[in-house]
Amino acid sequence: MNMPTFRNWRSVQEEVRRRIHSRKWAPGDLIPNEADLAIEFGCARSTVNRALRSLADSGVLDRKRKAGTRVAAEPVAKATLDIAVIRHEVEEHGAKYGYLLIKRSQTTPPVSVSGAMKTRASEALLHVQALHLSDDTPYAVEDRWINTNVVPEAKLESFEKLSANEWLMKHAPYTHGDIGFSAVQATAEHAEMLNVSQGSALFAIDRLTWDSSASVTMVRLLFTPGYQLRTAL
Structure with a gap:
């Protein structure tokens, strides 16, 4: 099966979400590093970095320096709040x-x-x-x-x-x-x-x-x- 094309960070983000949702990557799992994911997805490492940072900001991933990136054991659901007129x-x-x-x-x-x-x-x-x-x-x-x-x-x-x-x-x-x-x-x-x-x-x-x-x-x-x-x- 051919790997889909990942042209931007959003498509990488969606693939990571899909793997977490399907439990290919379960809560608490250490996911592959950015360099390996960039090779797998056929995109720049910076593209992977942005996708993972966005998921970490939303509470889906837990990123720690030198310890790698894990699927959050207890994902935090974050609400979106706009400043209303x-x-x-x-x-x-x-x-x-x-x-x-x-x-x-x-x-x-x-x-x-x-x-x-x-x-x-x-x-x-x-x-x-x-x-x-x-x-x-x-x-x-x-x-x-x-x-x-x-x-x-x-x-x-x-x-x-x-x-x-x-x-x-x-x-x-x-x-x-x-x-x-x-x-x-x-x-x-x-x-x-x-x-x-x-x-x-x-x-x-x-x-x-x-x-x-x-x-x-x-x-x-x-x-x-x-x-x-x-x-x-």
Whole structure:
């Protein structure tokens, strides 16, 4: 039987996945080294390297320097999370989107914010608070800090008509980020904004994005009761 042609790293990746799925390479097994796989697949070693790195990043393989590459004994399923534009999210549910800017100011943030964003404690950041609406009903509160040393153009944006959420997606590239999910009780301020009772359970998303080693923005999104977040594995 002729060996299929492996012209790029994705085709190599799919073949490795196939062998793992069929248990030709079982969990915990040491797989052939990159040089041997490159010869077997008839491709460059760099192509194999990229395929294996991608599988290691997704938790399928366990790569250790000088110890080789093994099929993960307990593969970790990783979810794919995109940074959503809230307007698109609302409109995809067939609702009319609305937006209201509550506050915009260049101010010194709390120590908890400057510490997380790795900025100087005395350094002013742009603080934007806004309310997103779905069919004229409160949908989410956006409470955001923007590092204007990294995104200086934000100083010129009023955010009166376009949310910081959407503006940053168009104007501020990022390399990676941290994200957290929690349930929090509505404060009096947030209860008034979202038209819910104080103490109501709200779904919170806390996100901090970076451009290499510099923080871009830190945001807390608070969603009304009943909000659901769905993703793919």
